[in-house]
Structure formats: structure tokens, C-alpha cells
Amino acid sequence: MDQHTFLFNAELIDLSDSTHHPFLSNLQGNILKAHARRFTRNIFLGFHASCQREIKATIARLAQDSTNEYWWTDLRITSAFRQMEQSNIKHTIPSSTFFNLFFSARGYEFFDITPPNDPAFQIGMGESLEWPSYVQSDLIKNLKEGPAGVKNTLRASLKTGQINKGKWIYPYDQDIHAMILLANSEEPALEAAEKNICQLFKPLSNLIHVERGSRLPPNDQGNSTEHFGYVDNISNPIFFKQDYEKAKARELPAQFDKHNPKASLSLVLVDDPYGGENAYGSYLVFQKLEQNVKRFSDQIDQLRERLGISKELAEAFVIGRFKDGTPVIMSSISGMNPPPNNFNYYEDEWDNDNVGMRCPLHAHIRKMNPRRGLYRDNRIVRRGITYDDRTCSSKFLPKHSQEASSLPEEHVGILFMCFQSNIGKQYEALIKEWGLQGTPKSDVGADPILAFNDGSHHDSVEQNWPLRWGGMKPIQQKEALPWNHVIRNLGGGYFFAPSLSFLKSLPSFP
Incomplete structure (x- = not known):
């Protein structure tokens, strides 16, 4: 089965089948199954133009397998396979910090890498939601100057639509290169991880902004809710x-x-154009x-x-x-x-x-x-x-x-x-x-x-x-x-x- 055909699986992924472990080890967690932690930090980063080499090296280290014997205390990007391991033994070890890293299209361009080819992703949320999908696709196909040219073309004649970026609060009105998601069910441990990540990227970034998330207390039936009072996240696609x-x-x-x-898997995953064999990624929307x-x-x-x-x-x-x-x-x-x-x-x-x-x-x-x-x-x-x-x-x-x-x-x-x-x-x-x-x-x-x-x-x-x-x-x-x-x-x-x-x-x- 080739890499693309693999995504159109008729049967659900069986986690007990070891043939899936290489695929899961190369995929970030939280995509196919929620991280299930109570507290989160979304850390938004805008990189210094003069620090490209140092930023690349820092991110590569964060993606390496942990060498710490007590790996739950060692901050590393969490693979889907590691997430599965943590879930299996979560009652026998201290609470582990979950870690995702995402790039925006501007982030790829910062590294002089062409962004993955989803037209809306390449243009960006503020511009993409202004235009019908068929207009975006036509511009992507016909403009020779690439994603940056498409973005400039759209910006030159933007009309008021559903999203008015001028009304967005900081930092969403800025160019954001990356977002890190940290999650833990123990808030002190999460705060320590947040501090470490911010200290790590402070010399490399001109923008660091943190959003803090937390689950509301459960209702009388033990289910999580949102602020209007409704039980949330009842219906989601299932992959395992x-x-x-x-x-x-x-x-x-x-x-x-x-x-x-x-x-x-095709509902949520695409080939990662730069990852090699068994390499997949997913597009993320944040609001x-x-x-x-x-x-x-x-x-x-x-x-x-x-x-x-x-x-x-x-x-x-x-x-x-x-x-x-x-x-x-x-x-x-x-x-x-x-x-x-x-x-x-x-x-x-x-x-x-x-x-x-x-x-x-x-x-x-x-x-x-x-x-x-x-x-x-x-x-x-x-x-x-x-x-x-x-x-x-x-x-x-x-x-x-x-x-x-x-x-x-x-x-x-x-x-x-x-x-x-x-x-x-x-x-x-x-x-x-x-x-x-x-x-x-x-x-x-x-x-x-x-x-x-x-x-x-x-x-x-x-x-x-x-x-x-x-x-x-x-x-x-x-x-x-x-x-x-x-x-x-x-x-x-x-x-x-x-x-x-x-x-x-x-x-x-x-």
C-alpha cells in the first residue's frame, strides 16, 4: 500500500497492531485522539529574522526522542505513539506535559520553504475567509508569483466579509510564525513547562503570546461543559x-x-511534503x-x-x-x-x-x-x-x-x-x-x-x-x-x- 492510499483506510486503526507504530511515531499527537489534559497553554511565536539557524536547531532538538530516563519530565514534541504510551500508564507516573508544534504559512516562508499546498492555509485565515473557495483555487492556479503573490492580490482588493482582521485583538493582527500547544492535568507542572518554553524562545522571537485554557468543572453527570452550560465534544470522528x-x-x-x-485517516491527515516515508500532517484552525x-x-x-x-x-x-x-x-x-x-x-x-x-x-x-x-x-x-x-x-x-x-x-x-x-x-x-x-x-x-x-x-x-x-x-x-x-x-x-x-x-x- 502506497503512502497516499494508506490514508483511505476502510478499517479503523488497531493500536495493538505494531505495524502502525512507525506511522504513529512520526505523527504528532492530539490529531487522531484528544490529549485529554485539563489545562492548556497556546504559545504564539513570531521569530527574529536574524535567528533562522538557531530556531531551526532548537525546533529539531524539541522533535528528537527524549534521552531522559524520566521522559515525562523532559519537554519534547509528543508523537501519537508516545501519547498512546502515556495514556496506557498515566495512572502509574506523574502527570506528563503534552506538546504540539504547528507552523503557519508565514512560518514556512520564514524558513524559505514553500508552505503545504492547501489554498486557504497558504493565504491565511484573515484573507481566506473573505473569499469563496473557487476564487482562491483559481488564483492559486493562475498567478505565477505563488502564495505570497496570491495573498498580496487578495489584500489589494479585500472586501468586508465574515472576518474583519482589523477588529482582531493582539497578537492575531500580527504575523505569527508558529504556535506551541502545551497541556497537563496538573497546573503547576504546566506553568513550569510554559516558563521553560518561553525562556527558550525569548532570545529568538519578537513576539511571544500565551493563551491559557482550562476545562470547566463537570456537570452533575460528570461531563465537561462550555460557558453556555452545554456538554461539549460529544460527537467527533473516531479513528482508532x-x-x-x-x-x-x-x-x-x-x-x-x-x-x-x-x-x-484522509478526513484529517495529508502527506507531509517534506517528511519522507510514513510522514503525515494535518491542518489546524485556531480561533x-x-x-x-x-x-x-x-x-x-x-x-x-x-x-x-x-x-x-x-x-x-x-x-x-x-x-x-x-x-x-x-x-x-x-x-x-x-x-x-x-x-x-x-x-x-x-x-x-x-x-x-x-x-x-x-x-x-x-x-x-x-x-x-x-x-x-x-x-x-x-x-x-x-x-x-x-x-x-x-x-x-x-x-x-x-x-x-x-x-x-x-x-x-x-x-x-x-x-x-x-x-x-x-x-x-x-x-x-x-x-x-x-x-x-x-x-x-x-x-x-x-x-x-x-x-x-x-x-x-x-x-x-x-x-x-x-x-x-x-x-x-x-x-x-x-x-x-x-x-x-x-x-x-x-x-x-x-x-x-x-x-x-x-x-x-x-
Whole structure:
């Protein structure tokens, strides 16, 4: 099997099969399976132009296999194979620090290396999201000056679109060359690792910025949530046989006959053009998304009053799940634990909800994952975490009984991260085409969560909301609410997770 064919695997990867270990040893961790740590640090770097040789050597050392007998204390980029080893023995050793390293297209250009050939990646997030995918592809094919020329051409005639980079906060309005992700379930150990990395790169960089992520306390069922109070990261593609069997066992009954989370490696991996044999990487999207929790709660109250339904059902209509993860397509009340993932919206008599009477057509999870065969190749692999930038260290879990005045309006949100093999086909399709237009059907309207508050869209979006749950006739009411104010996009970027073999060989590139 050649290297490219390997990505289109029909069967899931079996971690007990040693023939996969070389592949996993050369792939960065966190792509095929989440690192599962509680705390994170995203460290953004802009390199000094005069330090190219020293930076190459430093990165190559970080990619080498650890020589420390106590390897969990030795900072090295974590391979997928090392991540598997750490997971197997995590209860018998001190908490280990997980380590990823990513380059932006500007980072590759800093090293005088042509960036991997995803058009959106080469152009960059701020410019790429302004333009339809077919325009990007046409420019990439026809402009002889390459990615830099494409970027300059686009910048020369930029129009206001979904992303207005002028409204991004520091450092996302700057040229970022690399991002390092550190993660640990013990915050003191993570802080020590952060300090070591920042000291290492301080002489080599003119920009060092750190974002701090942390999981919120679990809900009453023990599931992690985000700041609006919903269980998060329930549905993600699965690549390993062992993970699939565990996920199937959580379903009642234990099967995936309506929605199968299996995925081939091609969904998330591409050949690393500079890594040699068994070398793969993945494109990463990062965004800092601020959540206005008070406004979200207020608008839920407005929706509840206008439709004459319970607050709990109004919350479920907006997201597509109740706060405990129960899919609203399956139930008019919460209480399904563990949260099911084996459901769809179309395929049999009970699930067929083409008019959105049990789950509105514009509900967030329905827009982002229509759960139909046609859209399976557009799925993304989410790896984000919540953040809280307030000076107060106390964390909270939003509850119905909480006073609205105590809910935050800023400084909390999600450090959104997702992996994919094609940014335009996956992430940008969700944001530019599905989130704001008529997917899964025409005239559906915008996803109320993804209408970012960046000044480039109307203050409200009109939606068709059911007046009650269920039924076969479209008894609906049209309501306009300013949903775009619940999320503010503070900035982000596109990155690539290179193979370890490329990072080790970086000093050999002229």
C-alpha cells in the first residue's frame, strides 16, 4: 500500500497492531485522539529574522526522542505513539506535559520553504475567509508569483466579509510564525513547562503570546461543559478501533446504526511534503471565541416567552441538544445519560424531521453536522477548550437558578481548535456556506451561534422556530433575535502540524 492510499483506510486503526507504530511515531499527537489534559497553554511565536539557524536547531532538538530516563519530565514534541504510551500508564507516573508544534504559512516562508499546498492555509485565515473557495483555487492556479503573490492580490482588493482582521485583538493582527500547544492535568507542572518554553524562545522571537485554557468543572453527570452550560465534544470522528468500541458501548442499545462516527485517516491527515516515508500532517484552525453568557441567557428567555415553551426546550432548540447533551431530535425533555450520538434527522419514519418540528433546521449541531452521507467528508475534528481571562480565579457552571446579573458578558469563551485535511472543504465550508446560508436545506437561515459579532453582519437573524415540540405539520413562527452578539471572534489563524521527521530535519533545509 502506497503512502497516499494508506490514508483511505476502510478499517479503523488497531493500536495493538505494531505495524502502525512507525506511522504513529512520526505523527504528532492530539490529531487522531484528544490529549485529554485539563489545562492548556497556546504559545504564539513570531521569530527574529536574524535567528533562522538557531530556531531551526532548537525546533529539531524539541522533535528528537527524549534521552531522559524520566521522559515525562523532559519537554519534547509528543508523537501519537508516545501519547498512546502515556495514556496506557498515566495512572502509574506523574502527570506528563503534552506538546504540539504547528507552523503557519508565514512560518514556512520564514524558513524559505514553500508552505503545504492547501489554498486557504497558504493565504491565511484573515484573507481566506473573505473569499469563496473557487476564487482562491483559481488564483492559486493562475498567478505565477505563488502564495505570497496570491495573498498580496487578495489584500489589494479585500472586501468586508465574515472576518474583519482589523477588529482582531493582539497578537492575531500580527504575523505569527508558529504556535506551541502545551497541556497537563496538573497546573503547576504546566506553568513550569510554559516558563521553560518561553525562556527558550525569548532570545529568538519578537513576539511571544500565551493563551491559557482550562476545562470547566463537570456537570452533575460528570461531563465537561462550555460557558453556555452545554456538554461539549460529544460527537467527533473516531479513528482508532479501541475508541470506537468504547463509544459504541456507551450507546443504548450498543450500536451505531443511525450515525456512525467512524472516519478514515484522509478526513484529517495529508502527506507531509517534506517528511519522507510514513510522514503525515494535518491542518489546524485556531480561533479565540468570546462568549457573552448573559446575552445568551437573556435571548433564551426572550425566545421562551415568544414561543410559549420551557426555558430548557428553548435552550435545546438553539443548540440542538439540551444542556446535558440529550438530542432534542430524540426527546422533548433532558435526562438521557450518557448523551446519545447514534441519531440522525432524515433516514427513517421517526427520525425524519425535514420540517424541523423536533430539531430546528438552523440548530447549531444540525447545521454543523447534518449527519448525512453526503456531508461526512466535511466533518472536522474538534480539539478546543474553554478559557477564562477574568482576574477572579473562581470557575462556575451556568445553571437555571443563577442570577442573570452574575453571568459574564466578556473575557470567557472557547479556544477553538479543529484538525482537517482540507480547510476550504471542511472548516470554511461550515463557516461560510453552512453556518450562514441554507444548509441542510435552502432558506434555513443562519446558525444563531456562528453569526459572529464582528460588525460585518446585521444585528439580528430571522429564524423559523417550532411553537411546540413534535408533530408532522410545520406549525412555526418567524422570529428575529440578535443572536450574532453571543459570540465575538477575537482572532485566530491557520496552521499545519508537520511530521516529526520534518521537524528533526529542519536544519538541513537551506
